[in-house]
Amino acid sequence: MLTRLKELISEADADYTDIRYEVKKETAVSMAGPELKKADSNSTDGFVVRALKNGGFSSVTVTREEDVPEAVMLAVQGASAMSGCGKIVSLSSVKAVNDWVEPDLKGDPAHVSLSEKIALVKKYNDLMLSQPEIANTNVNYSEVDREKFFVSSEGAAIRERVCTVSIGGEVVARRGDLTQNIRAAIGGANGMADLYNREDVFLQKAKLAKELLYAEPVKGGTYDVVINPGLTGVFIHEAFGHFSEADIIEDNPPLREKMALEAKIGSDAVTIIADTGIPDQVGFYVYDDEGVRVKETPLMVKGVLKGRLHSRRTAAEFNEPVTGHSVAEDHRFEPIVRMGTIYLEKGELTLKELLKRMGNGLYLCDGKGGQTSGENFTFGAQYGYVVKNGEVLGMIRDINIMGNLFTTMKNIEAMDNSMVLSERGGCGKGQMNIKSGYGGPSTLIRSMVIGGA
Amino acid sequence: MEKLLEMAAARGCKAEVFSIREKSVSMGKVNGAVNAVSASIQSGVSLRILKNGKLGTAFTKNLRNREELLSNALSSLDAGVEALYDFPAAGSVSFTEDYDESVEEMSFPDVKRNIEQLEGLFGKMKQGILEASSGCGTTELRIVNTSGADLKQKDSSVYSSGYMIYPGTSTGLRNVFAGTGAVEIFHPDVKRTVDFFNDSLPEVEIGDSRMKVLIPPEPMYAITWRLGAAASAKAFYEKVSPLYSKMNEQVFSPLISLVSDPGAGRMERRVFDDEGIKTSAFPVFENGVFTNVYNNLDYASKLGAEPSGTGFRGGMWGGEKVSLSPAPSLSYARIATGSSTFEDMLGMMDRGVIVYGALGAHSGNILNGDLSIGLNPGLYVENGKIVGRVKDGMMAGNIYEMLSKAIAVENKPHYTGSMYENPCILLDDISVVGS
Numbered sequence: 112m113l114t115r116l117k118e119l120i121s122e123a124d125a126d127y128t129d130i131r132y133e134v135k136k137e138t139a140v141s142m143a144g145p146e147l148k149k150a151d152s153n154s155t156d157g158f159v160v161r162a163l164k165n166g167g168f169s170s171v172t173v174t175r176e177e178d179v180p181e182a183v184m185l186a187v188q189g190a191s192a193m194s195g196c197g198k199i200v201s202l203s204s205v206k207a208v209n210d211w212v213e214p215d216l217k218g219d220p221a222h223v224s225l226s227e228k229i230a231l232v233k234k235y236n237d238l239m240l241s242q243p244e245i246a247n248t249n250v251n252y253s254e255v256d257r258e259k260f261f262v263s264s265e266g267a268a269i270r271e272r273v274c275t276v277s278i279g280g281e282v283v284a285r286r287g288d289l290t291q292n293i294r295a296a297i298g299g300a301n302g303m304a305d306l307y308n309r310e311d312v313f314l315q316k317a318k319l320a321k322e323l324l325y326a327e328p329v330k331g332g333t334y335d336v337v338i339n340p341g342l343t344g345v346f347i348h349e350a351f352g353h354f355s356e357a358d359i360i361e362d363n364p365p366l367r368e369k370m371a372l373e374a375k376i377g378s379d380a381v382t383i384i385a386d387t388g389i390p391d392q393v394g395f396y397v398y399d400d401e402g403v404r405v406k407e408t409p410l411m412v413k414g415v416l417k418g419r420l421h422s423r424r425t426a427a428e429f430n431e432p433v434t435g436h437s438v439a440e441d442h443r444f445e446p447i448v449r450m451g452t453i454y455l456e457k458g459e460l461t462l463k464e465l466l467k468r469m470g471n472g473l474y475l476c477d478g479k480g481g482q483t484s485g486e487n488f489t490f491g492a493q494y495g496y497v498v499k500n501g502e503v504l505g506m507i508r509d510i511n512i513m514g515n516l517f518t519t520m521k522n523i524e525a526m527d528n529s530m531v532l533s534e535r536g537g538c539g540k541g542q543m544n545i546k547s548g549y550g551g552p553s554t555l556i557r558s559m560v561i562g563g564a
Numbered sequence: 565m566e567k568l569l570e571m572a573a574a575r576g577c578k579a580e581v582f583s584i585r586e587k588s589v590s591m592g593k594v595n596g597a598v599n600a601v602s603a604s605i606q607s608g609v610s611l612r613i614l615k616n617g618k619l620g621t622a623f624t625k626n627l628r629n630r631e632e633l634l635s636n637a638l639s640s641l642d643a644g645v646e647a648l649y650d651f652p653a654a655g656s657v658s659f660t661e662d663y664d665e666s667v668e669e670m671s672f673p674d675v676k677r678n679i680e681q682l683e684g685l686f687g688k689m690k691q692g693i694l695e696a697s698s699g700c701g702t703t704e705l706r707i708v709n710t711s712g713a714d715l716k717q718k719d720s721s722v723y724s725s726g727y728m729i730y731p732g733t734s735t736g737l738r739n740v741f742a743g744t745g746a747v748e749i750f751h752p753d754v755k756r757t758v759d760f761f762n763d764s765l766p767e768v769e770i771g772d773s774r775m776k777v778l779i780p781p782e783p784m785y786a787i788t789w790r791l792g793a794a795a796s797a798k799a800f801y802e803k804v805s806p807l808y809s810k811m812n813e814q815v816f817s818p819l820i821s822l823v824s825d826p827g828a829g830r831m832e833r834r835v836f837d838d839e840g841i842k843t844s845a846f847p848v849f850e851n852g853v854f855t856n857v858y859n860n861l862d863y864a865s866k867l868g869a870e871p872s873g874t875g876f877r878g879g880m881w882g883g884e885k886v887s888l889s890p891a892p893s894l895s896y897a898r899i900a901t902g903s904s905t906f907e908d909m910l911g912m913m914d915r916g917v918i919v920y921g922a923l924g925a926h927s928g929n930i931l932n933g934d935l936s937i938g939l940n941p942g943l944y945v946e947n948g949k950i951v952g953r954v955k956d957g958m959m960a961g962n963i964y965e966m967l968s969k970a971i972a973v974e975n976k977p978h979y980t981g982s983m984y985e986n987p988c989i990l991l992d993d994i995s996v997v998g999s
Contacts, residue, residue, distance in 0.1 A: 115621065118852060119861060120709075135886065140643075143798070143802065144802050147643065147644060147645050147646075149615075149621065149889060150640055150644075150645060151620070151622055151636060151637075151638060151639075151640035151643075151861055152639065154623060154624065154632075154636075155608070155623070155624055155625035155626070155887070156626055157625055158625075159605070167598075167601070168601070169601040169602060169603075170601075170602045170603075171602065171603045171604065171605075172602075172603075172604045172605070172606065173605045173606070174605065174606050174607045174625045174626055175605075175607065175626055178605050181605070183605075183789070185589075185603045185671075186603075188671065189602065189603060189672055190596075190601065190670060192591070192601055192672035192673065192676060193601045194592075196597060196598035196676075197593075197596055197597025197598060198597040198599055199596060215726070219711060223644060225639065226643070229643055236803075246802070246803065246804050247802045247803075247804045267919060281816070282893070283802075283804050283931070285803075285804055288806050288809075289806075289932065290804050290806060290929070290931055290932050291932070292929060292931065306944070307824075331960050331995055331997040332772055332911060333772075334998065337736050341831075346721045358902075359734070361599075362594040362595070362597075362599055362693070362695075362732065363729070365731055365732035365733070366732060366733075386836075426625070436578060443604070443606060443884070443982055446601060472918035478590035478928045479927050479928065480924065480927040481924060481927065482923050482924045482925075482927075482938075483730075483923075484733075484734050484735045484921070484925070484938075484940050485733040485734025485735055485866045486732075486733060486936060487733070487735065487923060487925045487956065488736070488923075488938075489927065489928030489937070489938040489939060490924065490925065490927065491926035491928050491936070508929075509928065509929065509934050509936065509978055510936075511924060511927055511928055511936035511937070511958065511960065513923070513938045513956060513957070513958045513997075514956065514958050515955075517611070518956075536797070558958055560939075560958060560960070560997055560998075561997070562936040562937075562958035562960035562995075562997050
């Protein structure tokens with residue numbers, strides 16, 4: 112295939128051309144309550160062509176190989192249409208790599224039958240359904256196995272297989288007209304081994320959903336909070352991580368100024384690392400979707416900005432090092448700057464000491480989706496507790512947190528000594544990124560705006 | 565497509581083939597400089613087969629090997645997903661009323677020209693960044709099944725968008741204009757948005773209190789998601805809907821009605837859903853009364869109801885149509901227009917917020933109707949005048965309580981870039997939290 116791809120772009124009238132071909136095999140199993148709703152395995156494929164010409168840069172995606180010549184022509188036309196229109200694109204230089212990467216899976220899902228996968232989903236699903244006051248479940252198995260082939264006019268030729276599996280969904284408890292749900296997710300980029308013997312996770316989620324039926328809605332206002340590792344990960348991803356993606360701030364001069372490297376925007380307690388190369392994590396890959404080897408990137412050290420996530424284009428625009436974070440959802444999309452694994456460094460306190468240090472406030476747990484818009488962010492907590500004098504008291508629900516990056520990063524006071532990385536990603540920045548891993552310790556933040564009922 | 569049906573029938577199966585081919589071109593500019601140029605030609609085929617009350621599914625993007633696709637569907641069939649319905653005998657339909665052939669020939673110079681036309685209208689922005697974009701495309705969709713249905717649809721669309729971003733932020737106000745063959749820009753809408761943008765440049769701290777909230781069409785999806793989750797046949801079948809015992813009851817203000825009507829609107833209309841059921845105006849909430857559960861073939865059969873023509877492929881965030889199974893969907897639902905002008909509604913706001921964007925609309929307990937969103941942005945209004953935008957604000961509550969406090973609905977809908985058009989609604993006494 113790599114040789115074929117070289118031929119397909121060999122005639123492009125451009126300063127630089129690359130092409131990515133992907134075969135994406137997907138297996139999905141879905142259960143709703145006691146019923147199996149879906150179980151299938153399928154394969155799709157497609158091509159992404161990009162061209163750089165006279166400072167213009169364009170991308171075209173096509174499904175069929177017979178459309179690739181048209182895609183090459185359109186990409187060159189698009190780049191020409193951009194050329195001379197105010198922005199001059201260049202690509203940071205990188206070594207053209209020839210490599211073939213196979214993941215070190217602990218239980219290759221390709222060798223596990225569909226019926227075995229259905230049985231595994233059914234086991235966890237039925238376990239939750241059998242718990243008291245549980246009204247419903249929606250549990251899904253998802254397996255996305257991408258075989259990627261990348262070729263550039265600079266001589267790069269890379270083949271990499273990236274396989275991600277997960278079992279997740281929600282458990283719904285009901286009392287009268289009130290329903291409450293809790294999300295569960297297990298998995299990663301490590302093969303089937305992460306999915307076996309995890310009954311404790313699903314039992315715990317069913318128990319929490321039931322307890323939420325008796326929790327009080329949180330009262331809106333401004334609180335000191337301790338957020339647990341599950342929520343710290345979402346917070347770091349939403350509040351800071353997106354802002355460290357170069358393309359988010361690229362065309363916004365005031366934000367670029369605020370986010371200049373060496374700017375002190377966080378408290379001394381805050382160190383944030385992007386390390387997609389950590390083995391066995393959901394975010395793991397070796398090469399991004401423009402053939403750049405991903406590297407560990409300290410983003411913030413003791414509150415000082417030290418790095419940023421880049422594609423080749425944004426690295427050249429910012430005159431900063433490439434990091435290997437240009438990633439596409441699949442063959443239907445051009446790559447854009449994305450987080451892989453990102454985490455907040457842990458501290459030295461125990462959780463008990465951290466809560467004691469907060470005194471009065473809220474202890475909030477596990478993420479329920481989030482979103483960012485420039486320096487503003489919001490994310491939900493699945494459940495939480497009122498804390499008085501460091502003691503964890505009654506359970507609360509319906510918790511959404513809103514904040515401003517620059518204010519909040521300075522309000523981070525301390526962390527405990529735990530560290531948990533997420534097992535499933537899912538970030539929708541224009542495209543879905545199932546490999547957006549995140550995590551950290553429990554974290555004490557002062558003065559957070561909480562929206563309640 | 566027909567060959568696939570024959571192959572499935574030869575294996576004793578009823579079958580349906582859904583196919584789609586989409587072409588698009590787009591360009592974006594930021595403060596006058598082109599920053600994004602792209603194009604796409606995508607296709608795909610999805611196969612559903614039925615045999616002995618069971619369902620098998622399969623899909624591909626490249627239909628190179630029909631045997632492999634059918635084999636995948638047969639493997640899926642063996643898993644035992646229950647299906648108590650048949651594919652509809654929907655006859656033959658070819659809907660091309662929203663298709664303009666000239667769009668097939670459009671390319672980068674055309675969308676570039678559209679952007680240039682739009683840019684000039686935003687010249688009165690006092691500060692901030694203007695993101696302008698334009699795109700065009702065509703979609704061909706076909707559904708055939710072994711019950712004799714052969715349904716075809718061809719659409720075209722062209723859009724232009726201007727997004728004014730507040731200084732030092734990534735949030736702002738947007739105007740979107742679209743048509744099937746050309747973009748018709750309504751200048752008064754742009755003028756009003758530019759005036760609002762200029763008036764809301766100062767950030768204001770409003771603290772925590774209850775006030776009037778005006779919801780424009782842009783974040784209306786946050787409300788329809790929640791109403792849709794509760795009124796879905798899936799939630800009724802699973803007995804988890806908060807509306808489960810409230811059929812024909814008043815659940816919010818009589819000013820609010822929600823109607824699914826895929827055949828209405830100006831473009832990308834649908835006369836059949838993604839399962840081949842004829843679409844129609846389907847009232848889900850009428851004058852605040854919960855009137856109908858919407859479904860797809862699967863849940864219609866489970867609940868013993870007639871299919872409502874609301875079975876579509878897609879999730880909250882869209883998605884790859886061929887890979888997603890048809891599900892009950894309010895993708896084409898609209899809030900019915902009321903009797904107030906926008907100016908009337910603004911004049912009713914002694915103190916309040918216009919929520920032009922919802923941050924985190926997918927968070928929270930959607931099924932229960934809980935809504936807690938960041939104001940992104942929230943324009944602060946005093947005595948009918950915009951005096952700034954809210955710093956770090958959220959609105960929170962439950963949509964059934966919120967919609968019970970509706971005091972006005974606008975008399976005309978607006979296009980916002982999604983498939984549906986909605987009017988503005990004005991709510992009273994809503995909890996707003998600010999810094």
